[in-house]
Every structure is written in C-alpha cells, then in structure tokens.
Amino acid sequence: MSIDISTVVKIAHLARLKVPPEEQQKVAADMNRILSWMEQLNEVDVANVEPLANVNDRTLRMRDDVVNDGDKAEDILANAPSRTADFFVVPKVVE
Amino acid sequence: MSKLTDLTVTEAVAGLAKKEFSAVEITDAHLAAVERAQPALNAFITTTPNVARKQAQESDARRAAGKAGAMDGIPIAIKDLYCTKGVRTTAASNILNDFKPTYESTVTEKLFDAGAVMLGKVNLDEFAMGSSTTTSAFNPTISPWSGSDPANAARKLVPGGSSGGSAAAVAARCAMAATGTDTGGSIRQPASVTGIVGIKPTYGRCSRWGIIAFASSLDQAGPMTRSVADAALMLRVMAGFDTKDSTSVDMPVPDYTAAIGQSVKGMKIGIPREYRIDGMDKQTDDLWQKGAAMLRDAGAEVIEISLPHTKYALPVYYIIAPAEASSNLARYDGVRFGMRVPGEDLIGLYENTRGAGFGKEVRRRILIGTYVLSAGYYDAYYLRAQKVRRRIRNDFDEAFKKCDVILAPTAPGTAFAIGEKQDDPIQMYLEDVFTVTLNLAGLPGISVPVALASNGLPMGLQLIGRAFDEMTLFKAASALEKAAGFTAKPPFVG
Numbered sequence: 001m002s003i004d005i006s007t008v009v010k011i012a013h014l015a016r017l018k019v020p021p022e023e024q025q026k027v028a029a030d031m032n033r034i035l036s037w038m039e040q041l042n043e044v045d046v047a048n049v050e051p052l053a054n055v056n057d058r059t060l061r062m063r064d065d066v067v068n069d070g071d072k073a074e075d076i077l078a079n080a081p082s083r084t085a086d087f088f089v090v091p092k093v094v095e
Numbered sequence: 096m097s098k099l100t101d102l103t104v105t106e107a108v109a110g111l112a113k114k115e116f117s118a119v120e121i122t123d124a125h126l127a128a129v130e131r132a133q134p135a136l137n138a139f140i141t142t143t144p145n146v147a148r149k150q151a152q153e154s155d156a157r158r159a160a161g162k163a164g165a166m167d168g169i170p171i172a173i174k175d176l177y178c179t180k181g182v183r184t185t186a187a188s189n190i191l192n193d194f195k196p197t198y199e200s201t202v203t204e205k206l207f208d209a210g211a212v213m214l215g216k217v218n219l220d221e222f223a224m225g226s227s228t229t230t231s232a233f234n235p236t237i238s239p240w241s242g243s244d245p246a247n248a249a250r251k252l253v254p255g256g257s258s259g260g261s262a263a264a265v266a267a268r269c270a271m272a273a274t275g276t277d278t279g280g281s282i283r284q285p286a287s288v289t290g291i292v293g294i295k296p297t298y299g300r301c302s303r304w305g306i307i308a309f310a311s312s313l314d315q316a317g318p319m320t321r322s323v324a325d326a327a328l329m330l331r332v333m334a335g336f337d338t339k340d341s342t343s344v345d346m347p348v349p350d351y352t353a354a355i356g357q358s359v360k361g362m363k364i365g366i367p368r369e370y371r372i373d374g375m376d377k378q379t380d381d382l383w384q385k386g387a388a389m390l391r392d393a394g395a396e397v398i399e400i401s402l403p404h405t406k407y408a409l410p411v412y413y414i415i416a417p418a419e420a421s422s423n424l425a426r427y428d429g430v431r432f433g434m435r436v437p438g439e440d441l442i443g444l445y446e447n448t449r450g451a452g453f454g455k456e457v458r459r460r461i462l463i464g465t466y467v468l469s470a471g472y473y474d475a476y477y478l479r480a481q482k483v484r485r486r487i488r489n490d491f492d493e494a495f496k497k498c499d500v501i502l503a504p505t506a507p508g509t510a511f512a513i514g515e516k517q518d519d520p521i522q523m524y525l526e527d528v529f530t531v532t533l534n535l536a537g538l539p540g541i542s543v544p545v546a547l548a549s550n551g552l553p554m555g556l557q558l559i560g561r562a563f564d565e566m567t568l569f570k571a572a573s574a575l576e577k578a579a580g581f582t583a584k585p586p587f588v589g
Contacts, residue, residue, distance in 0.1 A: 007466075011462050011466050011469065012462060014465050015421060015465040016428070016442065016445040016449055017462065018446040018449065018450030019450065019458070019462075020450070027458075027459070027462065030459060030520060031466065033519075033520075033521065034463060034520060035466075037521055038410040038414060038476065040406075040407065040410055041410050041483055044479075044483050044486065046486070049485050049486060051481030051484070051485065052482070052485035053312060054312065055298050055312065055488065055536060055537025055562075056298065056299050056342065058344075061341060075197035076197075076431075078195070078197050079432035079433065080431060080432065081430070081433070082435065088430050088431055090430055090444065091438070091439075091441050092440075093441050
C-alpha cells in the first residue's frame with residue numbers, strides 16, 4: 001500500500017484541510033514513511049483480543065436528564081469571527 | 096534566607112504560614128524573574144502580571160483572615176492548553192491566536208480555589224503535538240540549560256515538550272511550579288531534560304474539562320515542580336472527581352504528601368528487560384543501573400520483569416493519538432471561534448482556515464488520523480492498534496503481579512538542540528519511546544532528576560505505578576530523589 005498524490009488530495013478534503021499543490025508530494029512521502037513504520041503491528045497476534053478504547057474499562061456514568069446549563073448566548077458568541085445578533089455568520093450555503 | 100525564587104512550593108507554604116514573607120513579595124520576585132528570562136527563554140506565550148498581583152493581594156488578605164488554602168500565594172505557570180477565563184488561551188496555534196475562553200478549566204479552578212497565583216500562560220508544542228516545543232506558533236522555548244556544555248556553549252537547546260514552557264519556567268526559577276499535560280510523555284520528557292520533577296497521574300485522576308483536547312483517551316493533567324514533595328502537594332489540589340468529565344473517576348484523593356520520606360524497604364522494583372532497546376545511549380543505561388542500585392540500597396528488592404509488547408507502543412500511539420486528534424480538532428472550522436480565512440463557499444472557508452491556521456506537524460497528524468479512520472483502513476490500522484493497545488495493558492497487569500513499581504529511563508538522552516530531529520518525523524517520535532506505554536495503559540508515571548550527563552545536562556529516571564496507586568509511586572520517587580541528591584541548577588540561573 002502506498003499513498004499517492006490523489007490519496008493526499010482525497011484525505012485532505014475529508015479532513016477539510018487545504019494542502020497546497022507544492023506540498024502534496026512531501027506530505028505523501030511523509031505519510032508513506034510513517035504508515036510503513038506502522039506495518040510492524042502486523043507481527044502481533046491479535047486474534048481474540050478485544051480492542052481497548054477506555055483504559056478504565058468502566059461503563060460511562062449516566063447523569064440525570066435535566067437542564068443544568070444554558071442562557072449563555074453571549075459567552076458562546078464572544079469569540080465568533082463573524083456574528084449578527086445571536087447568530088454565527090457563514091458564506092451562503094443554500095441558493 | 097535564600098532567594099524567594101529558589102524556594103520550593105513546600106518551603107514557601109511553610110514560610111508564608113510563618114509570615115516570613117508575603118504572597119505579594121514572592122509573586123513580585125517571580126514576576127521580576129519572568130521579565131528577566133522572557134527575552135532569552137521565551138517560556139511564556141502570555142504573561143499576566145496584573146492577574147498575579149491581584150491574586151497575591153487577595154491571598155495575603157485570606158491568610159490574614161485565617162482562611163489560607165493548600166497552595167495559597169504560590170506563583171505558578173499554566174500551560175497554554177488550559178482554558179483560563181478571560182485570559183487568552185492559544186494551544187500555541189495560530190488558529191486560536193486570539194481566543195479568550197469564557198470559562199475556567201476544572202484543574203485551574205481547583206488551583207485558584209486553593210490560592211495559587213497565575214504568572215502567565217506558558218509555551219508548548221502546537222496542540223501539545225511534539226517533544227521539543229519547537230512547533231509552537233509563538234516561537235520555540237529555549238532551555239535554561241543551554242550553554243552547560245563548554246564545547247557547545249552557543250547551541251540553543253530545547254526544553255523538551257510538549258510542556259516545554261512549563262519545564263523551562265520551573266527550571267529557570269521563573270515559576271515555583273507549573274501545570275503540564277501528558278498524552279505520550281509531554282510532562283515526563285521535558286521534566287527529565289530540564290532537571291525537574293513531573294508526574295502524569297492515572298488516567299481519570301484529573302479532570303480534562305476545559306483542557307484543549309488532543310487525544311482524549313490518553314490526555315492527563317499533572318504538576319511539574321522542583322521536588323517530589325511539591326508534586327505530591329500540587330497533585331492533591333489538581334486531582335479529584337468532576338461531573339463535567341465523563342472519564343473522571345469518583346475515588347477519594349489521598350494526601351500524597353504522607354508518602355514523602357517513607358521507607359521503601361521490601362518494595363519490589365521491576366526492571367523491564369524490553370526497555371533495553373537497540374542502540375541505547377550508554378549514559379542512559381548507566382543511569383538506569385545506578386537508579387536501581389540506589390533503590391536497592393534504600394531497602395527495595397530489584398527484580399527483572401518483562402513487557403513483551405513494548406516495541407509496538409510507539410506505532411500504536413501514532414495511530415490512536417492522530418485518530419483522536421483528527422476528530423477533536425474538527426471543531427476548529429473558522430465559524431464559532433478562532434481564526435477565519437474566507438473562501439468562495441463554506442467548504443472553502445473550512446479548508447482555507449484549517450490549512451492556514453494549523454502548523455505542519457498538526458496538519459500531518461490530522462491527515463494521518465483521517466487516513467487511519469477512513470473507510471477501508473479503519474480495521475487495518477485503528478482497530479488493530481486498539482487491540483495491540485490491550486496487549487500492552489495486559490503486559491503491565493502481568494508485571495504488576497510481580498512488582499510494585501517499575502523503574503525505567505524517562506527520555507532516550509539529554510536535551511537536543513533546536514533544529515535537530517526536524518527532518519524525519521519518526522526521529523522526533525522516538526523521544527517518547529519510554530513514556531508512551533503508560534499513556535496507552537492509563538498508568539501513572541513520574542520523572543525524577545537523578546544526575547548530570549558528561550555534557551553537563553540533566554537526566555531523569557521514570558517510575559511507573561499501578562493504576563490509582565500514586566501513593567506507592569510517590570514513596571519510591573521520594574526515595575530515589577533522596578538517594579540521587581540532585582541539586583544542580585541551570586547555567587541561566589547561575
């Protein structure tokens with residue numbers, strides 16, 4: 001398996017991250033090097049091993065389904081790059 | 096009386112209680128040290144002298160009223176990954192260049208409730224991704240140990256990373272202590288290369304709420320100090336259950352300071368044979384043996400143990416951490432907060448903002464993370480990494496049936512120079528070879544400064560404990576600290 005420029009473009013788009021054309025070759029080379037280094041994991045026998053996502057292996061706590069926060073529109077909008085009234089402003093999405 | 100900036104937290108707490116000096120006096124002494132060091136070291140991204148003076152005055156008033164907290168009047172630095180209400184918080188990234196949180200992280204709130212004084216926000220690798228503090232968008236931090244080696248006096252050394260600003264500030268006597276965060280070694284490796292103490296507690300001990308997320312299943316907060324007793328005191332303040340972090344664990348927090356100075360007689364110290372890696376630095380190996388001998392002389396029993404999957408920890412980490420990061424960093428979209436770069440449509444705005452706002456290493460990790468989670472590769476990379484992660488954890492479970500604490504090196508060597516290890520990302524990743532295993536297993540680890548290498552630079556050793564058994568870890572660390580008697584100061588301090 002090897003990452004080519006078209007894969008870099010595809011992954012970059014999935015990540016919504018612009019990678020300028022002049023950097024794509026280098027990014028592909030770095031990714032190939034890192035991913036081939038990871039291939040060593042194929043040596044490990046993982047048959048019948050459960051994946052580990054949470055080290056404490058506990059069921060996450062449930063909390064009561066009650067409103068305990070809110071009325072913070074100003075706090076939420078305080079760092080907005082662009083706002084109008086209580087809304088974030090973005091480029092037009094629907095024609 | 097020694098200089099106020101040379102005091103440890105423990106000494107300062109005692110001195111404040113005896114009214115030998117005031118919080119305002121020690122805060123002013125540290126603010127002056129920060130001002131002097133900042134042009135040379137660049138440890139801080141934002142200094143907050145006005146906040147510090149106000150907090151120090153309030154501290155003195157509390158003390159006069161007999162209401163002083165556990166860290167009342169202690170001047171500390173906060174890693175710029177912790178959200179601080181009304182104070183710019185950047186994660187050392189251009190994408191958060193002008194972000195002022197409207198809330199306080201749980202850990203900083205606990206520190207301030209205990210009376211700590213904030214000197215400012217300290218530098219780090221961008222989004223805590225790195226081992227050198229050179230990926231910061233606010234320029235690298237320089238280690239106060241630069242110039243120790245007469246043969247290389249002009250080399251500017253890194254303070255390690257990602258908590259490099261924290262390490263430099265504490266080592267340079269600018270801050271009495273600092274907060275760090277550790278996802279793969281980011282507290283312990285900088286502590287080791289700057290000659291200070293740093294502990295990553297058990298996953299779940301400290302709340303992650305309000306700390307900018309890198310890899311949520313690995314991130315933990317912890318203290319960085321100049322003594323083991325200080326780390327014990329400060330961790331007790333930082334730790335504790337928090338309903339705002341679903342992975343925070345509801346367990347009592349013991350008084351860790353009670354472990355300091357206790358005997359390690361009969362304690363079983365494990366030496367993992369797989370940590371003796373190919374091409375290991377001779378001085379690192381010698382230091383490790385010396386540390387084992389120190390603990391043996393103190394009455395502990397040293398035994399060999401095996402952690403067979405050690406060599407797979409780094410590749411597992413570099414799948415899981417970027418995968419989680421790619422998801423966590425999806426929130427930086429140029430819409431709700433942070434930097435915005437316009438585009439011809441909404442997708443263009445996202446892509447331009449993120450392309451311009453994130454630095455090279457962060458972009459690389461987002462792309463790797465996106466790739467290993469993408470359709471067709473998820474099972475081959477991410478799921479397999481999670482399975483190997485369990486085998487790594489099982490190794491520790493087996494080892495801790497035979498020993499109480501594990502002794503290992505913290506970092507592969509001493510501090511390197513700025514600009515080194517930059518061409519090949521894997522070279523930089525290897526800095527974490529001895530530290531990442533713990534994050535994957537969720538275990539606590541502490542780095543204790545032990546000796547100077549032949550180049551005059553500090554080296555630490557790492558102790559690893561059972562989950563939630565920080566008490567035993569502090570006991571062993573305190574014995575190692577006492578035996579090592581590390582008192583060297585960086586040349587910057589003189």
